[in-house]
Amino acid sequence: MDALAGIRVFCAVAELRSFAAAAKRLGLSPAMASKHVMQLERRLSTRLLNRTSRRVGLTEAGALYFEQTRQMLDSLDEVEAVVSKATVIPHGTLKLSAPVWFANPLFVGLLADYRTRYPQVKLEIDLSGRLVNLIDEGFDLALRVTPSLAEGLIARPLATMPMLLVAAPDYLARAGRPRSLADVNGHALLKYALYPARTMNVEGPDGEETIVFDEVLSSGNETLLHLAALAGMGMAVLPEWLIAEDLARKRLEPVQPEWIRIEAPLFAVYPSRKYLSAKVRTFIDFVAADPRLKQASLGAKPATTPPISPAKRIRKKNA
Incomplete structure (x- = not known):
């Protein structure tokens, strides 16, 4: 079988995680797609794909081979387009x-x-x-x-991407609206899970200050943190892209924005x-x-x- 065809079939299977889907994309039968990959594995003397009745996954060797061969195929397609004087059109x-x-x-x-x-x-x-x-x-x-x-x-x-420490007006009315950086200490924090610390070092008017929050919620989902802030559960550091309309409509307020602004x-x-x-x-x-x-x-x-x-x-x- 054509070695290049086998590589193309393997990359399609690796990308789609399915022999049937790869075969459909390439205009082959699933059996022929499977034969191409098996021939490639025999030639390389290594297993590239783990196959079960429900899914197809890359082996460690398969992941390495996929990265390199996908690069090669992308480059080959573009070189052929240049040689044939065709415009390289993203597709x-x-x-x-x-x-x-x-x-x-x-x-x-x-x-x-x-x-x-x-x-x-x-x-x-x-x-x-x-x-x-x-x-x-x-x-x-x-x-x-x-x-x-x-x-x-x-x-x-x-x-x-600028981010601000924000809170809902209801929360600030209930817990106290900070008038200084020191006043932010002890406030409830809705913490992004990938930021392990519940402290924040801020360059304030009198030098660097460390703010310590009371962590009340931790999540890796910014949408949940956003909704929790709107519900008045506490303060959260959120992207301006996400909260621009809330700020404009006064559903959220920035907390000490002249000092607390994260890039x-x-x-x-x-x-x-x-x-x-x-x-x-x-x-x-x-x-x-x-x-x-x-x-x-x-x-x-x-x-x-x-x-x-x-x-x-x-x-x-x-x-």
Whole structure:
């Protein structure tokens, strides 16, 4: 069997987690797709896929092989287009992971504009809030707002996402509206689970101050924290993208905004590859240039220290 065809079948199965779905995409029978992968595994003398009656998953060797061969196929497609003097048009499905709170009109507008420009790209977006494994789960790209990222990935900084400490007027009326940074101590905190500390170091008018909260709720889901803040359960650090309308309608109030304003970097994160496919490259460039992100960054000044110190080890690439 054709070795290149076997690689294409394997990558389709690895991406879709299904022989039947991969066969349908490639115009093959499921039996023929299975034969291609088995022949590839025999040639490599290693198992690439774990098969059960319900799912197909990558082995450790399969994950490594998938990362490298998917890069090779993307590059081959683009080289063939160049050689044939055809325009390299982004196409295919872009599988993307992003934070829960990206389910908002600003981001949806950005996606709609991208699709208008590149209509041959289909979008598959995961907003579950979990930290996905890009390679094992077949993601092309992740947008992550975090002060630290794992090693072994390429991260391109896109913008700074300002965040504010906010609370509902009902909560502030009941628990007391802070008139100074010292007054914030002891207030109920709705804590984002990935920030382990319940303290915050703030550069105040008289130097650095440490604020200690009373943690009453912890969750890795920003939507839940947002709703809990609206319900008056306590204070929460939330992205301005998420709470802009609440601030405008006075459903939430910023707490000591002249001092407590956190800047969290937004990264485009993708597996380490020598070449990026056209769909990934154009999406990253499109997001980086979008004025909505620039507007979100305007006026955000580093007036406070995030709960976690930014990692120094992440590789950054201005691709």
